[in-house]
Amino acid sequence: MEPQLISQFEKIFIDQNSAESAVVQRIYNIFPHNKIEIVNEKPFPDAFGILSSNEFSRSKRLLYVTEHKGHFFKRCPGAKPGLACCNYFVLNLGLQCNMNCSYCYLQSYINTPLLTIYSNIDRALTELKEVADRYPQHTYRVGTGETTDSLSLDEITLYSRKLISFFKKYPRWTLELKTKSSKVDQFLDVEHAGNVICGWSMNPQNIIEREEHLTANLSQRLDAAGKCLSKKFKLSFHLDPMIWHPEWKESYCELVEKISSMFSPEDAEYITVGALRFQPEQRHMMRERFGLKSLVTQAEVFQGKDGKMRYDIEVRNEMFEFIRNQFLSKSRAWRVSLCMEVPETWSMTMASTPRQIPELKELFAPANTNC
Amino acid sequence: MQFIEISQCKTINFKPLKPWPKHLPSISVRNNLIAGFDSSRTLAVQLDIVFEDALTDCYQKLTLPELARLYKIKPDLRWDFLCDFYHFRWNSDLKNIFELLTETPPKFQNWASEKDLGIKDLSPLKLSIVSPQFLEHITRYSKQIGCKVLEWGIELSEHHSSERILQNSENTERWYHDIFSLRHPITASRDQNYTNRVISTPWPRQVDAQWKRVGDKAGIEVRFISVSSADFQKKSEALVKLQSKVEKIWNPN
Numbered sequence: 128m129e130p131q132l133i134s135q136f137e138k139i140f141i142d143q144n145s146a147e148s149a150v151v152q153r154i155y156n157i158f159p160h161n162k163i164e165i166v167n168e169k170p171f172p173d174a175f176g177i178l179s180s181n182e183f184s185r186s187k188r189l190l191y192v193t194e195h196k197g198h199f200f201k202r203c204p205g206a207k208p209g210l211a212c213c214n215y216f217v218l219n220l221g222l223q224c225n226m227n228c229s230y231c232y233l234q235s236y237i238n239t240p241l242l243t244i245y246s247n248i249d250r251a252l253t254e255l256k257e258v259a260d261r262y263p264q265h266t267y268r269v270g271t272g273e274t275t276d277s278l279s280l281d282e283i284t285l286y287s288r289k290l291i292s293f294f295k296k297y298p299r300w301t302l303e304l305k306t307k308s309s310k311v312d313q314f315l316d317v318e319h320a321g322n323v324i325c326g327w328s329m330n331p332q333n334i335i336e337r338e339e340h341l342t343a344n345l346s347q348r349l350d351a352a353g354k355c356l357s358k359k360f361k362l363s364f365h366l367d368p369m370i371w372h373p374e375w376k377e378s379y380c381e382l383v384e385k386i387s388s389m390f391s392p393e394d395a396e397y398i399t400v401g402a403l404r405f406q407p408e409q410r411h412m413m414r415e416r417f418g419l420k421s422l423v424t425q426a427e428v429f430q431g432k433d434g435k436m437r438y439d440i441e442v443r444n445e446m447f448e449f450i451r452n453q454f455l456s457k458s459r460a461w462r463v464s465l466c467m468e469v470p471e472t473w474s475m476t477m478a479s480t481p482r483q484i485p486e487l488k489e490l491f492a493p494a495n496t497n498c
Numbered sequence: 499m500q501f502i503e504i505s506q507c508k509t510i511n512f513k514p515l516k517p518w519p520k521h522l523p524s525i526s527v528r529n530n531l532i533a534g535f536d537s538s539r540t541l542a543v544q545l546d547i548v549f550e551d552a553l554t555d556c557y558q559k560l561t562l563p564e565l566a567r568l569y570k571i572k573p574d575l576r577w578d579f580l581c582d583f584y585h586f587r588w589n590s591d592l593k594n595i596f597e598l599l600t601e602t603p604p605k606f607q608n609w610a611s612e613k614d615l616g617i618k619d620l621s622p623l624k625l626s627i628v629s630p631q632f633l634e635h636i637t638r639y640s641k642q643i644g645c646k647v648l649e650w651g652i653e654l655s656e657h658h659s660s661e662r663i664l665q666n667s668e669n670t671e672r673w674y675h676d677i678f679s680l681r682h683p684i685t686a687s688r689d690q691n692y693t694n695r696v697i698s699t700p701w702p703r704q705v706d707a708q709w710k711r712v713g714d715k716a717g718i719e720v721r722f723i724s725v726s727s728a729d730f731q732k733k734s735e736a737l738v739k740l741q742s743k744v745e746k747i748w749n750p751n
């Protein structure tokens with residue numbers, strides 16, 4: 128375990144109800160005991176509603192382990208009217224992230240001053256099992272990276288191991304772990320059914336340094352993907368969010384070069400591309416937390432139909448087309464798609480919407496949940 | 499009811515925006531005058547209750563600049579209670595905004611009160627010190643536009659001098675466009691190129707066309723009024739004939 132991960136947390140609060148859980152036992156083994164406090168109720172009860180920038184930054188250093196009370200299993204936020212998105216389900220295993228990207232959408236979302244890890248993953252698996260038993264013939268794609276990074280704290284929780292083993296019993300399902308970390312060693316030995324996709328958000332190294340603080344650097348991400356591939360895990364790469372800067376073409380060209388020189392189209396289930404977007408209300412926090420020199424706070428963005436701030440549609444199309452052409456110039460077999468984009472952009476860049484592209488049809492097939 | 503001479507009170511005049519109703523007496527709480535500050539009055543009703551209770555009884559609503567001025571005079575009040583009452587959250591952020599607000603020109607403070615600006619609207623003030631003239635110029639705008647100009651101006655202060663930012667500020671409309679273009683130089687220059695091409699396209703008579711930006715998209719807006727179906731056909735056909743020239747707006751080469 129990296130010492131940085133241990134020192135990153137100032138304090139660890141453990142809800143009494145979670146004290147016997149496996150994750151708490153591991154926390155006792157990993158962290159100095161003077162940082163750990165058992166609590167009967169959620170700390171900072173007065174800090175409700177929208178967090179200030181300082182409170183948000185501090186929340187990344189205060190770990191809270193508790194049981195999740197609501198449903199674990201949720202539909203992807205992209206599945207909204209007006210947005211073309213993959214049929215995808217999310218399993219929330221925690222809330223908040225220990226890394227610090229300037230554009231992170233959690234800045235518009237988090238209203239609790241703590242980084243929360245849910246201790247009752249077994250109930251999440253029971254929920255999944257109920258759905259699986261009810262609809263055995265259906266295929267599902269399940270991701271864990273909506274409200275936290277899938278793997279950055281996985282050395283502490285080891286949840287990936289449980290999930291991978293669980294999904295082994297449901298080979299028609301796909302588990303997608305999406306990360307900007309390089310933490311994979313803890314699950315490489317787990318047997319799987321070939322239905323686990325390890326996905327990396329990718330950006331050129333200059334963007335990682337400027338905007339994706341505390342994340343793994345590009346070569347660490349690529350190496351981690353290589354390790355997963357060697358254990359026959361499937362891969363996906365997400366060039367998302369692409370960030371415009373004067374040398375963006377050179378930077379992204381180099382990134383495509385690096386990915387395509389290390390991996391073949393068969394290694395990657397798919398590549399998704401998306402451009403910078405964020406909720407308008409988070410711009411204040413981004414400015415305060417990352418200053419006015421960030422490429423994100425400086426970006427020329429405008430409110431789109433869905434309310435999010437985005438680059439002008441022409442700029443987005445140019446960026447998407449550029450990436451797509453870069454990959455296709457390496458091999459026609461690369462599968463490149465857009466995520467969280469308005470259908471107009473799909474049709475301008477790719478001449479068809481997701482379900483009309485044969486190689487992506489399966490990926491974007493409607494999930495048959497009926498539940 | 500007890501009265502006290504105003505001259506014996508400490509005046510907590512935080513300059514509330516709404517004038518205290520003439521028919522109501524001035525109010526003092528434990529020798530602190532909190533309402534009815536105008537000089538024509540000599541006596542005040544003296545209350546012997548908690549300061550915060552008296553204040554919230556007198557003022558059902560206070561805006562951020564009013565609270566900021568009160569904070570400057572009386573930082574030792576129960577601010578968590580007061581903020582709760584006025585629907586704000588008491589934390590270091592709000593304290594910071596209070597301190598910054600009281601440094602802004604009174605004209606800006608009054609505008610912020612009238613437009614009922616919130617914490618987020620004012621949060622750009624935390625990032626950079628802007629000139630008082632800049633803040634005063636903003637008061638000519640509506641809340642929506644003024645808040646945008648405030649944000650853009652403060653974002654621009656990273657790379658531009660305050661003289662540059664204030665250029666053209668005498669003309670309200672021109673200044674707004676100028677600040678927009680400075681803050682979005684690539685988009686503004688692209689939109690300008692399109693505008694020029696749209697202007698130089700020979701549109702049919704009685705057809706108006708302009709390059710228009712709507713959020714993250716921009717395009718040609720074509721408008722005409724048809725007085726009959728024959729007129730509609732005539733104008734539509736004239737527009738169709740223009741296709742190759744319209745094509746050139748997007749692909750000039």
Ligand code: SF4
Pocket residue numbers: 223224225226227228230231232233274275276307342
């Ligand atoms: S890794 Fe993801 S969740 Fe974490 S800070 Fe970055 S964008 Fe947010």
